[in-house]
Amino acid sequence: MYDLATAAVEAALAAGARYADARIMIVRYESMAAKNRVIEGLTQSETAGIGVRALIGSSWGFQSTPELTAVAARDAGRRAAEVARASARVSGPQLELAPAPVVEASWANPYVVHPLDDVGLEERADLLLAATGAMADAGVPLAQANHQIWDTEKWFASSEGSRIDQHLVECGAVIDATAIGDGETQRRSHPGVRGQYGTRGWELIREIDLVGNAPRIAEEAQALLHAPQCPEKTTTLILGSEQMALQIHESVGHAIELDRILGWEAAFAGTSWLDPAQLGSLRYGSDLMNITADATLPGALGTFGYDDEGVPAQAVDIVKDGTWVGVLSGRDSAPLVGLASGGMVRADGAARLPMVRMTNVGLLPGDSSLEEMIAATDDGIFMDTNRSWSIDDKRLNFQFGCEIAWEIKDGQLGRMFRNPTYTGIGPKFWASMDMVGGPDEWVFWGTANCGKGQPMQVGHTGHPSVPARFTDVRVGVR
Amino acid sequence: MAWDPATDPAAQRGLEVCDRVLDLVADRAESLVTCAQGLSSLTRFANSRIHQNMASDDDHVRLRVVVDGGRIAQATTTRLDPDGLERLVEQTIAAARLCPADPEFPGLARPEPVAEVDHWDEATATASPDARAAVVSAFVEAGDGLESAGYCSTDSDVHVLRSSSGIHHTSRSTMAQIDAIHRAASTEGAPTDGYGQITSCRLASLEGRRAGEIAAAKATAGADPIALEPGTYQVVLEARAVASMLLFPAWLGFNGKAHAEGTSFAHLGEQQFDERIDLWDDATDPRALGRPYDAEGTPKRRVDLVRSGTTVGLAHDRRSAAVAGTESTGSSIGSEAFGGYPGDLFLGAGDETLEALIGGVERGLLVTDFWYNRILDPKTQVVTGLTRNGLFLIEGGEVVAPVQNLRYTQSVVAALGPGHVLGIGSDAQLVGNEGGIVHVPSLRLASWAFTGNANG
Numbered sequence: 001m002y003d004l005a006t007a008a009v010e011a012a013l014a015a016g017a018r019y020a021d022a023r024i025m026i027v028r029y030e031s032m033a034a035k036n037r038v039i040e041g042l043t044q045s046e047t048a049g050i051g052v053r054a055l056i057g058s059s060w061g062f063q064s065t066p067e068l069t070a071v072a073a074r075d076a077g078r079r080a081a082e083v084a085r086a087s088a089r090v091s092g093p094q095l096e097l098a099p100a101p102v103v104e105a106s107w108a109n110p111y112v113v114h115p116l117d118d119v120g121l122e123e124r125a126d127l128l129l130a131a132t133g134a135m136a137d138a139g140v141p142l143a144q145a146n147h148q149i150w151d152t153e154k155w156f157a158s159s160e161g162s163r164i165d166q167h168l169v170e171c172g173a174v175i176d177a178t179a180i181g182d183g184e185t186q187r188r189s190h191p192g193v194r195g196q197y198g199t200r201g202w203e204l205i206r207e208i209d210l211v212g213n214a215p216r217i218a219e220e221a222q223a224l225l226h227a228p229q230c231p232e233k234t235t236t237l238i239l240g241s242e243q244m245a246l247q248i249h250e251s252v253g254h255a256i257e258l259d260r261i262l263g264w265e266a267a268f269a270g271t272s273w274l275d276p277a278q279l280g281s282l283r284y285g286s287d288l289m290n291i292t293a294d295a296t297l298p299g300a301l302g303t304f305g306y307d308d309e310g311v312p313a314q315a316v317d318i319v320k321d322g323t324w325v326g327v328l329s330g331r332d333s334a335p336l337v338g339l340a341s342g343g344m345v346r347a348d349g350a351a352r353l354p355m356v357r358m359t360n361v362g363l364l365p366g367d368s369s370l371e372e373m374i375a376a377t378d379d380g381i382f383m384d385t386n387r388s389w390s391i392d393d394k395r396l397n398f399q400f401g402c403e404i405a406w407e408i409k410d411g412q413l414g415r416m417f418r419n420p421t422y423t424g425i426g427p428k429f430w431a432s433m434d435m436v437g438g439p440d441e442w443v444f445w446g447t448a449n450c451g452k453g454q455p456m457q458v459g460h461t462g463h464p465s466v467p468a469r470f471t472d473v474r475v476g477v478r
Numbered sequence: 479m480a481w482d483p484a485t486d487p488a489a490q491r492g493l494e495v496c497d498r499v500l501d502l503v504a505d506r507a508e509s510l511v512t513c514a515q516g517l518s519s520l521t522r523f524a525n526s527r528i529h530q531n532m533a534s535d536d537d538h539v540r541l542r543v544v545v546d547g548g549r550i551a552q553a554t555t556t557r558l559d560p561d562g563l564e565r566l567v568e569q570t571i572a573a574a575r576l577c578p579a580d581p582e583f584p585g586l587a588r589p590e591p592v593a594e595v596d597h598w599d600e601a602t603a604t605a606s607p608d609a610r611a612a613v614v615s616a617f618v619e620a621g622d623g624l625e626s627a628g629y630c631s632t633d634s635d636v637h638v639l640r641s642s643s644g645i646h647h648t649s650r651s652t653m654a655q656i657d658a659i660h661r662a663a664s665t666e667g668a669p670t671d672g673y674g675q676i677t678s679c680r681l682a683s684l685e686g687r688r689a690g691e692i693a694a695a696k697a698t699a700g701a702d703p704i705a706l707e708p709g710t711y712q713v714v715l716e717a718r719a720v721a722s723m724l725l726f727p728a729w730l731g732f733n734g735k736a737h738a739e740g741t742s743f744a745h746l747g748e749q750q751f752d753e754r755i756d757l758w759d760d761a762t763d764p765r766a767l768g769r770p771y772d773a774e775g776t777p778k779r780r781v782d783l784v785r786s787g788t789t790v791g792l793a794h795d796r797r798s799a800a801v802a803g804t805e806s807t808g809s810s811i812g813s814e815a816f817g818g819y820p821g822d823l824f825l826g827a828g829d830e831t832l833e834a835l836i837g838g839v840e841r842g843l844l845v846t847d848f849w850y851n852r853i854l855d856p857k858t859q860v861v862t863g864l865t866r867n868g869l870f871l872i873e874g875g876e877v878v879a880p881v882q883n884l885r886y887t888q889s890v891v892a893a894l895g896p897g898h899v900l901g902i903g904s905d906a907q908l909v910g911n912e913g914g915i916v917h918v919p920s921l922r923l924a925s926w927a928f929t930g931n932a933n934g
Contacts, residue, residue, distance in 0.1 A: 033815040039578050041815035044569065045554040046562070047538075061607075062532035066556035083519075083531045086607030090615050092527030121576040129578065142739055146815075180740045185857050264524045267627035267659045270849075271668070351534040388852040392864045392883060394668065397930060399862050399885055401854050419854070421862075423885070423930055454629050455520055455532075477929050478860075478887060 004073040005157035008052045011077030017054035021158040025350040033146040034128035049350035054080035059087030064351040097331040098341040107305025108167040111201030115149040115171040131210040135177045138218030142178035162310040172197025179221040186224035188217035192242035193386045197446030230420035232476035236380030245445035245463035246386045251426040253361040255395035258329040270393025276337045282324040285430025291319040295359035301446030302462035308354035311343035348457040362464030366436025370467040373435045380408040399423040422475045437466030483648040492638035502567040507543040510641040521610040524627040548579035584800035586643040592777040593762040595770040599680040602652040603634035613686040620690025621660040628658020645775040654681040662697040672696025673867035677908040696868040703880035712842030713926040714835045720918040721911040722848040723890045730856040734794035735817025752899035757784040759820030766822040773812035781807045793818035823916040828902025835901045835922040837875040844870040859891040885930035898924045
C-alpha cells in the first residue's frame, strides 16, 4: 500500500504542491439493530480508498478515489494539486505547517476478542435479541438494541518521508427501552444514550452487560411516565458520569478546537468563546476542574498511535486547576498561535479531508464520590443519562436534557422526576463545580457520532469522566 | 433531449456492475443491488479565503439479499473490481443465512414505472474547482470587506437499481449550493453573522454576489444587538428557520414506522395544523432534487402529509406500509429499522412578501435561522435550539433593532397549530436542513417560546 500512497504524493509534488500526504484506508464496518426480538437491520460495509492532500499557497487541495491502483493514485495526487491551485482566486497568507517528526512506524490498539473475526454473527445477533426480549418481558412496548463495529487499516505517507501504518479495532453497543404514554414518551438507555464505545474488542460489549440491565431500564422507563415533572428552579445539581461526558464534549471539547477558535468552522459548526490571547490566564472553571486531551489512554474511543498528519498521539493539558491552558490543534492551525501540533487531526475516512477532532477530552478525577455528593446536598437534583443536547455556536449557552432525575433532600435520594433539563453558560457553570468524583468512578465514555465539518464527518471521541456537583443551576426549563 | 442511459458511460458501467452482482447471487437469494457513481466537490472558505478545497469520487455498490423468505442482510462496498464484488456477494449471503428471520418482511418491490425525472445539469456535473472558486469570489466580494465563511459545492450522482424481482431503474442528478455567512464587527462583543444560500441543480444558478449581498446586509444590520428577555413572542421565520423546524416532524412524526409504534404526534384525519398549512413530499416535482424511486425501488410520487391543516398521510417504506395495511409511498431510505422519510418536502407557499409578513407584527421577532435543534420528545415535538445568523426585533410592523441570540424550547407542531399561522410567504425556495433539502416559504406565527438568552 505504501507504493500507492507514495505514488500519489509524488504526483501531487510534481503538479506543484509544496507538501503532500496520502492516506489509504480500508474499513470494515457492521451495524446491527434489533427491536422487540426482531433483527430489523444488519448492514455491513467495506470501504476502501486513498485520499491525497496537497498544499499550495494558503489552501489545502484534497482528492480521493475508491480505486486502489497506481494509475488512480497518481491521478488523485495530480487532481489534489489542481484543486489546491484553484484556491488562489480567493487566497490568504501562505499556510505554514508546524514541524512534525519523520516517522516510520506501525501501531495497533490491543483487544482481546475481535468483534468481527472471533465472534459469530449469530452470537452478535443473539445478544441483541436477548436484550430486547428482556426489556419486552419487563413490559415496555419498544425495546431496542444495536451495536456497531469498525476494523480500520490505515497507511500514511508524506512528502517529508513519514510512513505509518495503523490498525484500529473499535466497537460498542446500546440498549434502550421506550414507554409510551398518552401525550409523551419516556426512554431509558444503558449504558448511556449513545451506548459505550472504545478502541477495544467484543470484551467491551460483554462487560456492559446489556441483558442484565435490560429489566432495570424497562422498569425505569415505565415509572418515568408516572413520575412528576422536574420542577423549574435554581438548585444544586449532581450529574452522573455519562451526562458529564456529554457536558465535557459540548462545552469544553468543541470550544477548545483551534480551527473553531481561528474561525475556520464559523459558517457551520461555529466559532468559540475562547480568545487565544487568554490562553494560560482565563478562568474556565473552579479549582477542581482539570481537563486533559489524552490520545494515549488504553481502550478509550479517542485513542490512536498517530493522527492523520502522522503526528504521534499525545496527552495535553487543557484546563489545569480551573485555568485554560491548552487547545486541540493540528499542523496547520498550531503555528498560528505559536504552538506545536497537538496531533489531533483526523478524518472519518479516506474520502474526507482531515481536521481537528477531539481525542479523549476528559475530566480528571477528584477526591469525592457520588455517594458523598448526595450525602452532602441538603436540597438538589441528581440527573443521569443524556436525552437531548443543544449549545450555541460559540459553545457558551447550553441546554441539556437527561432521561431521569431524582430529588435530593437532606442528603438522600427521593422522588424520581421526569423530563429533567438544565441550562447554563459554560464558564459560570464550570466555576460552580464544587465536588468531583474519585478515581474509582472514572469511566472512559466513547462518543461515536460527533459531527463536524463540511461535508459532514462523523468523529469518534473519548470522554473520561466522573460524577460532579454544581451549584446554582437552573433546572426544569420547558 | 431526454437522457438515454444506454448511451451514458457511467450508467452503462453501473448496469454492468449490477448485472455482475445479480449473476453472482444467482438463485441463491432474492436480491436488490444499486450502484451509485458520483463526484462530490466542495470549496470551503473562512476568514474570506479558501482554506479547504476537496473533491471525492464516490462510487459504491449496495447489495440486499433475502434468503428463506425473511432472512435479510445488506452490505456496501466501494470495491467495484471482480474480487470486491465477489466478496460482497458471498459475505452478504452468508450473513443473511445466519440472521434471524424478520416475520414482517413484505418481500421485494415489483417492477413499476417511475416518473420521468432528470434533475441534471452537465455543466454542474463537470464543474471545475475554478468554477466553484468564482462563485466563492463573488460572495466574498459582495461583503465589501466583511469577513466571510462558507462553501460552494457541486455534486453529481448516476444511479442504477436492479433486483431479482425484475426492477431496472436508472437516474441521475446534480446539485449545487452556495451556503455562507458574512460577519460584521460590533462595537462590543463578537461579530454578528448574516446568512445567504442558494440551492439548485445548476451551478450557473448560484449567483454568488446576490447571496453575498443578502448575507452582508443581514450581518451589517445585526451589529450591536440588544439583549432581550426570554418570553413568548410572535415571530416571522425566514425559510431557513422554517426548514429547521420541519426536520423533526418529518423525521419522527410523518414516519410511518414511528406512527405504528406510537411515538409519532401524527393523528390521521385530525386538524392538527392551521388550515393554511399544506405539506407534501414529491421527488417528481421539477423543483426537487431527489431520485424518482426510493432505496427499495418503489417509485416516488406526491404524498400529501397535511392538507388544509389536517394530517392526511405518512411516509412509508414497504415494511411499515405492510404493518399499517397500506402501500409503500416510496419513502425508504434503505433502513427498515428507521422506516419512511419524506425526503423531498414541500410546504405550500402563500402570497405575502417577507416585508408584508413583518408588517403584520405589532411586536415580535424576525428569525433568520435556527441552530443546534434537538428534540426533547417525539410525541410532543418539543424542540430546543438557538437563533443564529440574524435575529431582529419587530415593532409596529418594522424591524427596529438587532437582538442577541436566544434559546427556544417550543413544540413545533403546536406552533403550526390551528389559528397559529398568521401569514405565509410567497418566497418558497429550496433550502437545506439537517435532513436534506426542503422547499419552504417564510412563515408568520402567533407565538414562539424563547426560554433563555446570553445570560442562560
